[in-house]
Amino acid sequence: MVLPLAFCAxxxxxxxxxxxxxxxxxxxxxxxxxxxxxxxxxxxxKGDATTARAYPNPDVGGQLGRSKERNTLSPLTGQTYNITMAQPIEIPMVRSARIDAADEIVKATDANRQSFEDDTVARIKLAYYELLRRIAEASASEEDLALTQQIRDRIALRHQVGESPKFDLIRADTEMLNARKNMNAAKLRVEQAKANLRLAVGHPLPSGWQVQGSLPKSVKLPPIETLKAELLARNPILMKTEAEQRAAEYRLSMEKSMRLPKIALVAEREVDPTQQYSRGGVVMTIPLWDWRSGQISKAKAEASSTRHQLNAQRLSFAESLEATYQLYQIASNQVHVLETELLSQAAAAQRIAESAYRYGERGILEWLDAQRTYRAARNELISARFDLATVSVEIDRLRSISNAPSDPSLPTTPAGSSQLPDL
Known part of the structure; x- marks a missing residue:
C-alpha cells in the first residue's frame, strides 16, 4: 500500500x-x-553612523547697540556691533573611536536583522513541515477508513451467510467508528497546521492555497566539526555580540580620550564709531575637576560584560549544536529502520493475517491487530521524517543558512518524497 504524495483539500x-x-x-x-x-x-x-562622522558646527553670535562718548565737548554717537565665531576642534582619537563604535553598531544591528530573518525562515519551515505531516496523517487516516470499511463490509457479508459470528461484526463496526474519528481529527489538525503556517509567513496567502512538497526521506549534513566551524563563523547572534564587544571597546577608548583638553578656535570683530577691532584666539576646556571616571567605569563594565556574554554564547551554541546533531543521527536511524525493516514487516504480517482470516485459520482479532500494527509503524515513519526535517531546520538556523533556497547542491539536502515505500 502506498501513502499518496499529495492530500486533497x-x-x-x-x-x-x-x-x-x-x-x-x-x-x-x-x-x-x-x-x-x-x-x-x-x-x-546607518543614519547614526552618518551622524557620528559629522563635524561639529561653528557657533556664531553677535551684538548690536549704540555708543556715546562721555566727558567730551562734542561727543560722538553711533551704532556699535560685534561678531564672534567659535569652531570646536575635535580630538582625533575621540572622533575615530566614535566613528568606529557607530560602524560596529551598524554591524550588530544588521546581524540582529539576519538573526530575526533566520528565525522567521525557521518558523516557516517548521510550520510547512508540520502541515505536510498533518496532510500525510490525514491521507493515511482516509486510507485506513476505506480499508476498515472494506473489512466491515466483508465481515457483514459473511455474517449474513452464517460464516462469521455477531461479535466479529460488532468489532469491525467499532474499528470503523474509531477510524472515522481519527480521520475527522486528522482533518482538523490539517486546518490548524495551515493556520500556523499563515501565522509564520506573516502575510495573507491567496484564497484556497495549498502546499506542494514532501517530507524528506533523508538529510545530508557535513561532519560535526565542519558544522561547528560554520556556526562560529556565521551565526548572527555571535556576530552581533562580537560587534557589540568591539563597539564597547571603542566607547571605552573614546571615554578615555575625552579626558584630554578640548580646543575651540575663536574669531571676533568689534566696531564702534571711533575704532574697530579684529581678534583671534583659542579656548581650551581643561579637565580639572571631572576626569570622566564614572563614564570610563561604565564603559569598562560594558566591554567586560559583552566579552563574557560572547564566551557564554559560544559555549551554549556549541553544546546546542552537538545535542541537535545527535538528534539528527537518531532521527536518521529511525527513518532508515522504519523504512527498511519495521514497515515492510508490519505490512507482510497484515497480509498474512488477512489471508489467514480469509481461510478461517485466524480470527478477526488477529487481523485487526496486524492492521493496527501496520498503522502504528506507518505513523511512526511519518513522525520520524518530520523529526528529521525539524532537526535539519534547527541546524540550518544555527549556522545561518535557513534562508538558502532549496537546492540539491546545498550541504543540507532533503531527499526523496513523503511517500512511504511500496509494499
Whole structure:
C-alpha cells in the first residue's frame, strides 16, 4: 500500500495556487511586517553612523547697540556691533573611536536583522513541515477508513451467510467508528497546521492555497566539526555580540580620550564709531575637576560584560549544536529502520493475517491487530521524517543558512518524497 504524495483539500473548496517552500519563504521575507521593521532598524543605525562622522558646527553670535562718548565737548554717537565665531576642534582619537563604535553598531544591528530573518525562515519551515505531516496523517487516516470499511463490509457479508459470528461484526463496526474519528481529527489538525503556517509567513496567502512538497526521506549534513566551524563563523547572534564587544571597546577608548583638553578656535570683530577691532584666539576646556571616571567605569563594565556574554554564547551554541546533531543521527536511524525493516514487516504480517482470516485459520482479532500494527509503524515513519526535517531546520538556523533556497547542491539536502515505500 502506498501513502499518496499529495492530500486533497480537507473541505470541498475551490482549489487555489500550490505554494512551495521557497515561495512561502520569499513571501515571509519580503512581505512580513516584522521583517521589514528589522530592516528599517539597520537603516536607522546607518543614519547614526552618518551622524557620528559629522563635524561639529561653528557657533556664531553677535551684538548690536549704540555708543556715546562721555566727558567730551562734542561727543560722538553711533551704532556699535560685534561678531564672534567659535569652531570646536575635535580630538582625533575621540572622533575615530566614535566613528568606529557607530560602524560596529551598524554591524550588530544588521546581524540582529539576519538573526530575526533566520528565525522567521525557521518558523516557516517548521510550520510547512508540520502541515505536510498533518496532510500525510490525514491521507493515511482516509486510507485506513476505506480499508476498515472494506473489512466491515466483508465481515457483514459473511455474517449474513452464517460464516462469521455477531461479535466479529460488532468489532469491525467499532474499528470503523474509531477510524472515522481519527480521520475527522486528522482533518482538523490539517486546518490548524495551515493556520500556523499563515501565522509564520506573516502575510495573507491567496484564497484556497495549498502546499506542494514532501517530507524528506533523508538529510545530508557535513561532519560535526565542519558544522561547528560554520556556526562560529556565521551565526548572527555571535556576530552581533562580537560587534557589540568591539563597539564597547571603542566607547571605552573614546571615554578615555575625552579626558584630554578640548580646543575651540575663536574669531571676533568689534566696531564702534571711533575704532574697530579684529581678534583671534583659542579656548581650551581643561579637565580639572571631572576626569570622566564614572563614564570610563561604565564603559569598562560594558566591554567586560559583552566579552563574557560572547564566551557564554559560544559555549551554549556549541553544546546546542552537538545535542541537535545527535538528534539528527537518531532521527536518521529511525527513518532508515522504519523504512527498511519495521514497515515492510508490519505490512507482510497484515497480509498474512488477512489471508489467514480469509481461510478461517485466524480470527478477526488477529487481523485487526496486524492492521493496527501496520498503522502504528506507518505513523511512526511519518513522525520520524518530520523529526528529521525539524532537526535539519534547527541546524540550518544555527549556522545561518535557513534562508538558502532549496537546492540539491546545498550541504543540507532533503531527499526523496513523503511517500512511504511500496509494499
Amino acid at each position: 480537507v473541505n470541498q473548496v475551490q482549489a487555489g495556487p500550490a505554494l512551495g517552500l521557497d515561495q512561502l519563504i520569499s513571501i515571509g521575507l519580503n512581505e512580513n511586517a516584522y521583517v521589514m521593521a528589522s530592516r528599517e532598524q539597520v537603516a536607522a543605525a
